[in-house]
Amino acid sequence: MKTVVFDLDGTLADTSGDLLAAANATFAALGHAPPLGAGDEGVAHQGGRAMLRLGFARLGIAVDEAQITAHYPDLLAQYEGVICVQSRLYDGAEAAVRTLRARGFACAICTNKPTYLAEALIQSLGIRDLFGALIGAGSLNVVKPDPAPFLAAVAGVGGTKSLLVGDTETDHKTARAAGVPSVLVGFGPNGGAVAALVPDAVLRHFDDLPDLAAHLLGGA
Numbered sequence: 382m383k384t385v386v387f388d389l390d391g392t393l394a395d396t397s398g399d400l401l402a403a404a405n406a407t408f409a410a411l412g413h414a415p416p417l418g419a420g421d422e423g424v425a426h427q428g429g430r431a432m433l434r435l436g437f438a439r440l441g442i443a444v445d446e447a448q449i450t451a452h453y454p455d456l457l458a459q460y461e462g463v464i465c466v467q468s469r470l471y472d473g474a475e476a477a478v479r480t481l482r483a484r485g486f487a488c489a490i491c492t493n494k495p496t497y498l499a500e501a502l503i504q505s506l507g508i509r510d511l512f513g514a515l516i517g518a519g520s521l522n523v524v525k526p527d528p529a530p531f532l533a534a535v536a537g538v539g540g541t542k543s544l545l546v547g548d549t550e551t552d553h554k555t556a557r558a559a560g561v562p563s564v565l566v567g568f569g570p571n572g573g574a575v576a577a578l579v580p581d582a583v584l585r586h587f588d589d590l591p592d593l594a595a596h597l598l599g600g601a
Contacts, residue, residue: 382487383598384540385590386531387512388547389492389499391426391569393474394506398467400425403460404432407452408440410459416440423570426548428493429456457495464498465505471568473587478511480591486598487538489514491531491545491555493524513538526554531561542598546584553578562597564590 390396401422405415416439417424417432424431430449433456437444478488489512492499496517503509514537516530523529535543544562545552548571556563565575567583576583582593 382539382541384487384489384535384538384543385481385594386489386491386534386543386545388552389490389494391548391571392546392566394468394470396468397422397425399463402463403456404436406459407456408436413440429453464502470506475508477587477590481594484591486594487540488512489534489538491534492517496520526551526558528555528559531555531559544597550578553580
């Protein structure tokens with residue numbers, strides 16, 4: 382079965398508001414003023430560790446990766462409590478997935494968000510039943526851009542030919558490592574920069590995805 386695999390944060394959903402709130406709450410618990418805000422949405426979609434690095438840098442506090450790792454569980458705990466307060470699906474995302482499935486494509490998610498949080502988020506967004514597999518951080522002992530999580534997502538739906546829809550250089554590298562088409566979204570906080578990565582396609586709106594997938598994968 383031909384398969385479309387989606388990244389989650391910054392691709393299917395804008396989760397930046399809740400991610401930034403969780404990061405700022407983590408810094409507040411350490412006694413610091415919130416260092417992150419408007420304009421940091423792109424960093425939020427790169428994950429918790431990226432937000433911690435930027436926040437500490439803004440505060441003028443030098444930290445090493447061991448310290449980032451030590452604070453990361455605190456951020457995850459804060460995030461679990463606000464996982465779907467501000468988060469929303471991008472316009473047309475759910476309809477595009479439903480159309481793909483109606484045309485015979487399988488759909489899956491491959492994200493570097495911890496699996497249990499990804500599951501909670503897509504349940505809250507009401508789209509869990511649209512995806513035959515979800516592979517997140519912790520599902521395997523590696524994460525993107527290693528191609529193994531992507532390949533596991535494809536295998537999880539019995540996929541054959543496949544492509545990856547994402548929003549970052551990490552997603553692009555994953556697709557290249559897996560030898561599949563790279564489709565990067567041209568909306569969201571990273572949308573203006575993705576063309577420079579020379580993906581196989583830039584998705585300007587989810588309305589275009591079903592026909593684009595058929596073109597890149599040769600139909601359903």
